[in-house]
Amino acid sequence: MSILSLKNITLVKGEKTILHDITLDIWEGYVHAVVGPNGAGKSSLAAVIMGLSGFRDITGDILFENRSIVSLSVDARARLGITLAWQEPARFEGISVFEYIRFSAKRKTLEDVRKALQLLGLDPDRYARRKVDQTLSGGERKRVELAAIAAMEPKLVLLDEPDSGVDIEAVERIFAMIQALKEKGTTVVLITHSAEVLKQADHAFLLCNGSLVRKGETARILPYFARECYPCVHPNAPVLKEVEAV
Amino acid sequence: MTEVERKALAAELLKSIHAPHYGPGESHVEIHGGKVVGMSLVEGLEVVSESMDVDDGEGVRVRIRVPQGIKIEKPVHLCFGMVGERGLQKIELDVELEDRASVMFQAHCTFPRALDISHLMDARIVVGEGARYRYVEKHIHGPSGGVTVVPKTRVKVKKGGQFYNEFYLIEGSAGIVEIDYEVESEAESSVDMRAFLYGKSNDRIKIREAARLNGENAVTALITHIALKDTAQADVLNELYALAPGARGHVDCKEIVQGKAVARAVPVVQVEHPAAHVTHEAAIGSVDSKQLQTLMARGLTEEEATDLIIRGLFSDKDWEVPL
Ligand SMILES: Nc1ncnc2c1ncn2[C@@H]1O[C@H](COP(=O)(O)OP(=O)(O)O)[C@@H](O)[C@H]1O
Ligand SMILES: [Mg+2]
Numbered sequence: 001m002s003i004l005s006l007k008n009i010t011l012v013k014g015e016k017t018i019l020h021d022i023t024l025d026i027w028e029g030y031v032h033a034v035v036g037p038n039g040a041g042k043s044s045l046a047a048v049i050m051g052l053s054g055f056r057d058i059t060g061d062i063l064f065e066n067r068s069i070v071s072l073s074v075d076a077r078a079r080l081g082i083t084l085a086w087q088e089p090a091r092f093e094g095i096s097v098f099e100y101i102r103f104s105a106k107r108k109t110l111e112d113v114r115k116a117l118q119l120l121g122l123d124p125d126r127y128a129r130r131k132v133d134q135t136l137s138g139g140e141r142k143r144v145e146l147a148a149i150a151a152m153e154p155k156l157v158l159l160d161e162p163d164s165g166v167d168i169e170a171v172e173r174i175f176a177m178i179q180a181l182k183e184k185g186t187t188v189v190l191i192t193h194s195a196e197v198l199k200q201a202d203h204a205f206l207l208c209n210g211s212l213v214r215k216g217e218t219a220r221i222l223p224y225f226a227r228e229c230y231p232c233v234h235p236n237a238p239v240l241k242e243v244e245a246v
Numbered sequence: 247m248t249e250v251e252r253k254a255l256a257a258e259l260l261k262s263i264h265a266p267h268y269g270p271g272e273s274h275v276e277i278h279g280g281k282v283v284g285m286s287l288v289e290g291l292e293v294v295s296e297s298m299d300v301d302d303g304e305g306v307r308v309r310i311r312v313p314q315g316i317k318i319e320k321p322v323h324l325c326f327g328m329v330g331e332r333g334l335q336k337i338e339l340d341v342e343l344e345d346r347a348s349v350m351f352q353a354h355c356t357f358p359r360a361l362d363i364s365h366l367m368d369a370r371i372v373v374g375e376g377a378r379y380r381y382v383e384k385h386i387h388g389p390s391g392g393v394t395v396v397p398k399t400r401v402k403v404k405k406g407g408q409f410y411n412e413f414y415l416i417e418g419s420a421g422i423v424e425i426d427y428e429v430e431s432e433a434e435s436s437v438d439m440r441a442f443l444y445g446k447s448n449d450r451i452k453i454r455e456a457a458r459l460n461g462e463n464a465v466t467a468l469i470t471h472i473a474l475k476d477t478a479q480a481d482v483l484n485e486l487y488a489l490a491p492g493a494r495g496h497v498d499c500k501e502i503v504q505g506k507a508v509a510r511a512v513p514v515v516q517v518e519h520p521a522a523h524v525t526h527e528a529a530i531g532s533v534d535s536k537q538l539q540t541l542m543a544r545g546l547t548e549e550e551a552t553d554l555i556i557r558g559l560f561s562d563k564d565w566e567v568p569l
Binding site: 050052053073074075077078079083084086089090091092093094095103104148152 | 537542544548
């Protein structure tokens with residue numbers, strides 16, 4: 001069953017068409033990936049689904065659990081169970097990791113916050129009192145964000161480049177967290193230009209220059225993404241090495 | 247004033263600051279208007295007070311002294327205030343820490359029902375050689391903003407002395423605030439002044455913090471974090487003069503502005519010795535949109551998200567100052 005449906009979504013900014021007539025269904029309980037080279041429009045698509053400012057002026061419709069959400073604010077969408085993790089999470093001065101996870105959390109006991117941190121490989125005794133500010137490294141900040149999302153237990157989560165800025169060991173944790181979310185029934189949408197992340201998905205959408213060019217099981221999209229993704233001419237197209245490693 | 251009236255006023259003052267419980271060995275002094283209505287002191291702490299005449303109001307002179315080498319271990323609680331709607335409270339405070347003495351004050355200024363109250367504080371503080379002074383002041387005002395707060399403080403920190411001051415005006419409406427702090431510091435001393443204020447409705451906040459680092463290796467941090475909403479306005483003037491070799495200073499002024507509020511910040515930093523070093527950072531802006539949307543993507547309303555971000559601005563004080 002589809003939890004989220006995009007119907008003919010087009011996003012134009014100035015002269016540029018960022019997303020062009022995108023229609024797709026996100027099936028409930030699966031891990032999906034939106035792949036494509038840098039600049040393809042993946043993050044814009046996530047922003048449109050979340051309803052972020054600057055991404056609300058669209059044509060088309062978005063249905064969440066069969067109900068149109070295009071007129072809803074970000075927080076109203078979040079309260080329906082949709083959330084988004086930015087590629088580069090915001091920093092918050094003066095707010096502790098504990099507080100940060102707790103206000104997101106569905107269950108707010110100390111034990112629940114500790115569990116969420118542990119799931120991402122963060123020792124609660126070392127991290128709970130730290131501030132969610134510049135003193136966390138990029139990778140630590142990212143894991144705190146994902147811990148907050150795990151604690152939130154959303155119905156649908158959009159994870160934008162979940163591996164970026166994170167060391168290899170932590171990437172394994174993040175992959176485990178994605179599978180744990182799935183087991184709890186959360187529908188996951190991975191936004192990525194990495195074949196490694198794509199492999200975590202059951203199902204994938206290939207985006208190129210703002211258009212949906214292909215969709216299907218990950219096993220079918222993966223080789224296509226590796227071989228054919230270049231027509232999408234862009235200065236930051238995926239590096240050959242990374243693609244060959246698939 | 248009878249003993250019963252005195253006690254009743256002291257109790258009312260304390261109730262308005264959420265009825266703190268003072269443990270054994272913790273000194274406290276309660277001053278209502280121009281009268282000391284409660285006091286309990288530990289040995290080594292000297293407090294002398296006398297009422298003074300003030301036109302259209304009440305005044306009190308308080309002299310606090312900690313003799314040489316005496317360390318007051320437990321916090322000393324000071325509570326200044328007026329529980330009525332109108333009045334003028336003028337306080338002259340004289341604090342002297344002799345060499346190597348140390349003390350930690352927890353002060354409250356409370357005007358819970360103010361419609362038209364002025365609180366004028368004139369403080370003179372001397373921190374002796376190697377002495378340690380710590381003062382945390384919280385203001386609690388009523389919702390209608392009928393308070394004028396004018397704290398004027400002159401501080402002298404002698405060789406190796408430490409002066410730490412924290413000022414909060416977050417609860418209730420600030421009203422009119424005119425803070426004027428001046429510090430002169432000698433060699434090897436450290437000065438850290440932090441102010442956190444939330445201006446609402448038609449509040450007017452003016453802050454001047456000036457520090458002169460006269461001695462070698464003296465360090466100073468001036469930190470001002472302000473949030474404003476509605477039609478509140480704030481002017482912040484931070485002055486830092488590093489005048490001796492090895493003197494280091496840092497100015498940090500952050501202001502979050504909402505609605506029709508207006509914030510201005512003027513940092514004046516002056517270095518008069520090639521081996522002195524001063525940095526300043528100022529950030530004035532509306533609530534950061536990415537922070538806001540991140541919190542909203544977790545289900546907080548815009549208002550709840552803004553409150554949380556502003557709370558962060560006010561609790562952002564245990565960081566290391568980059569000196
Ligand atoms: N706020 C914006 N204003 C104008 N153009 C934008 C904006 N955000 C993104 N774009 C453009 O939209 C295109 C898609 O960007 P993005 O969605 O970030 O791609 P991806 O996440 O796939 O790398 C890019 O060409 C980018 O320059
Ligand atoms: Mg992107």
